Amino acid sequence: MTDTELVSPPQDGISSVVFSPTSNLLLVASWDKTCRLYDVDSNTLKFTFSHDAPVLDCAFLDDTTAFGAGIDKQLHKYDLTTGKSSVVGSHSEAIKCVECSIKHGVVITGSWDKTIKLWNLESLECVGEYAQPDKVYTMALADDRVIVGMAGRHVWVWNLNNMSAVEQRRESSVKFQTRCIRAMPDAQGYVLASIEGRVAVDYLDPSESSQKRKFAFKCHRSKENGRDVIYPVNAVAFHPTFGTFATGGCDGLVNVWDGVNRKRVYQFHEYPTSIASLSFNHDGSLLAIAASYTYEEGDKPHPPDAIFIRRITEENVKPKPRS
Template identity: 55%
Template sequence: MTLSESNNEFKLTSPPEDCIQSVKFGLNSSQFLLAASWDTTVRLYDISVNKLKTQYKHNSPVLDCAFQDSNHAWSGGLDQQVKIFDFVSGKETIAGTHNGAIRCVEYAPEINVVITGGWDACIKLWDPRAPAPSGSFAQPEKIYTMNICGETLVVGTAGRRVLVWDLRNMSYVQQRRESSLKYQTRYIKCFPNKQGYVLSSIEGRVSVEYFDPAPEVQKKKYAFKCHRNKDTGTGIENIYPVNAISFHKVYNTFATGGSDGYVNIWDGFNKKRLCQFHKYPTSISSLAFSPDNNYLAIASSFLFETNQSQDIPEDSIIIRRVTDHETKPK
C-alpha cells in the first residue's frame, strides 16, 4: 500500500531538509510534534491541521529536542549549546553548553528537570525555572541514548555500557550494567509501567531488560532478532540497525523502527510481533507514539549507512493513526 492510497496515514508538509534525528510529542498534547534535524532546525508541527507552526535554528545539526511544557522546547546538537525556545514570545535562551556534541535531551516531569547527555561523556541536569545547570555527572563513555522512567534515568553509552541513575540522588550510580547485546547500543526506551527498558543495537537485535535485580525477575529478560531479511536470490541475510523504539502507554506494547524501512509492533511480555507496517521510503530514524496513543509519528530519513549516492529519498515525517488491532496484545 503506498502512502497516497492509505487513508490511515499522511505526510507532514514542510518536512526537515536533512536527516531527522528525533520526533517527540508533548507530555499531554497529541496535537503538537517537535522534530530535530541535521538541517539545523527544530520544527513545531500542528498535526491536527498538518501545518508547520514555527521553527528555530541552531548553528549546526540538532540531534535531540524535548518539550518542557506546551510553550517551551529544549534542544541540543553539534554546536554543543543547550537551547530553550519560547513558542509564545519567539525568544531563544542558551541555558549552557557541553564540551562535545549534545546527543540526548529529555524532560522529567515528575521532578521538573531537563537532562542533557553528550559525546563529552557527561550528563547535565537543568532547572527550567532558572535555566542553569544544577549538576554535571561524568559517565564512563560517550552517551548514545538515554530515557527517563519516572525518577529513574537510564543511560546507554559507547562500550555497550548501561547506567541506571536515580534523579533524586545523583551522588552514585544505582546500577552499572553491560548490554546483553554483542554490538553497539543504538536506542533505549523504558516501559511505561516502569519495570524495565528495551534496548536495541546496530545488529538487528532488541533486548527486554528489567530493573529489579532479584534472580527470578532477571530470569524474564530475553533478546530477539528483528529488522532482518533474506535475499531470496543469494540466501544472504541482510541485518539492519534498530534506530528507534516507542511505547504504547496503555498496552505496554512497543514499536521498533529499523534501517530496513520497516516499523514493527511488538508485545514484549508475550514475546511476539503483533504486526508490521508497509515499507517506508528509507531508514526509520525516529518514532513517537502520541500521549493519547492514537498516532505514531514515523521519521523516515536516509542515514548514510550504505554507499548509495543517487536517488536518496527525501526526508519525511509520517503520522499514522494506529488501531487496537495493531497495538493491543492478542
C-alpha cells in the same frame, strides 16, 4: 490505511521526532540545523528554531516550553508560544540526548563529552555534572530513573532522588552498538535497540527473579539472494496504553511487538527509506514516523526525508490473546 505526510519537512536527515505529552504538537530535530514545531491536527508548521549546527535531540516540558540540542554543544530553550529561543548552557562536546523531568524540576542532557548534566527548570542553571564511562548515545526517563546508553555497550542507571552515586552499572544484553533505549510506560524496565538487528528487553529490578525475565530477539532482518541481511534498529517507541512497542529499522519497516508474550503484533507497510525515529502521541492514537536515510551505506542517492503520521487502530498495537 494511508498515512498523512507532514508539510515542510526538514531539508536534511531527521534525528528525532517527539510528541507533546498532552497534545498533538510534534517536535522534529534535524541535521539541517533546525528544530521544527508542527501542529499535527492541522498539518501545519508552527515554528522553526535555528541552531548553528545539526540538532540531535529535543524534548517537551509542556505545550509552551521545549528544549533542543546537538552538534553546537549548546542546550537551547524554545518558547512554543512566540517561536523564540535562547541558549541555556553547554557541554564541551556535542549534546546527543535531552530529557525533561517535571517531577524533579530538571532538564537532563547527555553528551559525547562522556557526561550527563542536570539543569534546574526554573533558574536554568546547571545543578549537577556526572561523569559516564563513554560517549552518551541515548537516554530514557523511567519515573525517578535516568537510563543512559553509551558507546562500549555501557548502560548506567541513575536515580534522580539520589545522584551521589550511580545506582546500577550494566552492560547491554546485545553484543553490538546501542542505538536507542526507551523506558516501559510502567517504568519497570526498558527496551534497547542495536545496530545488529537485535532488540533487548530488560528490567530494572536487580533481583534474580526479575532478571530471569529479560530476553533479546532478532528483528529487522531479511533473506536476500539466499543470505541474511541485517539492518540496524534505530528507533523504539512504547504505546502508552497497551505497553506494546514499535521498532523502526534501516529496512524501512516499522514492527509492533508484545514484549510480555514475546511475539510480533503488527508490521506496517514499507516506508521509502530508513526509519530514523518514532513517537506515539499522548493517547496512542497517532504514531509519528521519520523516514530518513541514516547513511548506513554511506553517501548515496536516497528518497527525500519525510515525516508520516499514522492513525493507530487497536489491531496495530493491542496484544493478541495467547493461543
